[in-house]
Amino acid sequence: MLPAHRLVRALPLLLCVLLTGCAARPADTAGPDVRRAVADWSRTPPAALSGLPLDDWAYEVTSVRRDGVRALVRARLRYRLAGYDTAPGGSERELALERDGGGSDGGGGAWSVRSDRPAPDALPELWDQGPVSVVRGAHSLVLGGSGQSREALEAIAAEADRAVPAASAAWPRPWAGRVVVLVPASLDRMAQLLGRPADAYRGMGAVTTGRVGAGPGPADRVVINPEGYAELGGDGRRIILTHEVTHVATRAATSALTPLWLSEGFADWAAYRGTSTTPAQGAPELARAVRRGEVPGELPRAEDFAFGGDPQALARSYEGAWLACRLIAERWGEAALVGLYERAAKEPLATALPQSVGVDPAGLTKDWREALREELGQGLR
Template sequence: MGLPGRWTVAVLAAAALVAGCAPHGDPAADGVRGTVEAHHRAALGGAPLASWTYRVLAVRRDGRRAAVDAELTYALDGYDAAPATTRRRLDLARRDGRWHVTGDRPAEGQPAQLWDQGPVRAVRGARSLVLGVGHPRALLGEVAAAADRAAPAVAAAWPGGPWRGTVVVLVPGSLGAMAALLGEEPAAYRGVAAVTTGRTGGGSADRVVVNPEAYRDLGDFGRTFVLAHETAHVATRAATTAATPLWLSEGLADRIAYRGTGRTAAEGAPELARSVRAGNTPAALPADADFSFGGDPAAVARAYGGAWLACELIADRWGGERLADFYRAAGRSGARRAFRDVLATTPEEFTRAWRDRLRQEFSSAPSR
């Protein structure tokens, strides 16, 4: 978006930028920090900032102009357990003996930030912060209300851990804008109501990013379900690593989102039910590739349904606390070892039990 009011940067501050840092305690340098922070407080629509820091990586000067590569680190007060970090490109021009920042945009290869897409409006819920571009406050309030319903349900299902019990939801103006925030092509998220960003293993600022075009087609149940599912990913992030199979992370998120809804297996997994009733019981637990965005929607739906029922099986047979223990162990050392150490079984034995469970839920076909 445009830069309202232009930022005025003192000569001393520009020299400090060239040097790679601006020393704390210098009134001019501190004034620049305050100017930049004040601008972005406005750009973020009043969202509460705990910190906002630029670290200069490189400076290229050409006479009265300069380009600065910088790392931006910021955290939302009361919501982020760890800061978000991205790289930015700032353009400066020297006029009237002073430097002025004339542009601030994502560095090459970096995704857009929400404030790059227009003025940000912030709505705070009891357990949520919703930041949107191009939407009326009433719509953002509805998203906050759905997130507020989801967060306590997730907290009850996943107690403990570093999660703060709150969630930040971004609502960009369109599917294309959503994809830009994620650094992907729009086709990858068509029909996907929301996704969660953040690094596995925690240590990052998680965001639930809503696809407004798919989200608005959902009813009240669907909206609350989607936000509960994505909030579950935020809650479990610290226990989720590259070793966690997607059937476990997606299945647990669905189990948490379905809790207390009264949905039956057939209602929650209709595509899988049709497949099993037709005699096509899956031979193995869903592979990571089965959850790919942009894939065959029916196949993706079967993968999610199978993952959900795998987690339900663990909870029914071993208990909900043991399911949480299994999840954490899988993140530390992989699912195969977690099956042995936590559930005293093997992946093969569990898969046979899961296939039997699917047939019992969806058909009268005999076990084989």
């Protein structure tokens, strides 16, 4: 994730009314007719998804509750974006069904789905927020939420198409070489997709979601904050998307062991790589602190990257992480930085650093602090 100030999913759902004073039948006692209706529903993805390259669209029923002519189904939706997801992703859904032409005892006509929405404890999909627009780029698939103009989505696709080769140049390891970008209608809609308060993403341009480690799975999604992204200039948008696409590229080589300063710093290093951006230009908050004599005593910790606190302190953490990765690449070589990233996902940093760079954490910290004083200690007022 990268703060925007650094450069700075619905089918229209019918209301499902459940009878609350009646005794519902236990799970899975409604017979095959309800499940058959869900299977029929599975054969046709929602109209809101027209144009998406969908594959493996299916609902797996996990529970059924019936009250007369109504039924409530819990199901796991599995689907795959063809050409992007190497395995289906999942979404917990709640489907409300009614029996057409039946009597109050539930006998009679056929069951049909009346609504399909996220389960109470599940996150929504982009299409739950309205019709989805689709723009395909050379290396990207951009999915826009309700209200996003095609012009805006095409511009994001063009920027993502530039970010993919930049990330590949910095990360010379096999990866898919393509990216899925979600552009919800607003910051609030973005927060709904991610399951956190909007304030957690205010001031950010984009975030990347996905699971770390190797193996087949759904592709990472880069989720744009349309409000923060709109505040960026051309350079800022390039930096933001290259940073996030680099997270996608390095995901298979990232684990819970990977230090956040290395993950975030590498993504920034990839974004600034090949540009003329100086340390003072790319790290203004940290530069101001260094000139006040406030040189950080250690590399940024994981908690230093938490959002919702002091934005200047957060910026200094990202900037310091970038400059640590920049130092490694310039002093020991880009291959050493890439090798460190790979090793740090498999073994502690105290082991990975000497093996890939030749110094221990204390030595790297000392060299990093000296570089901060030399490169940021003067030039800005």
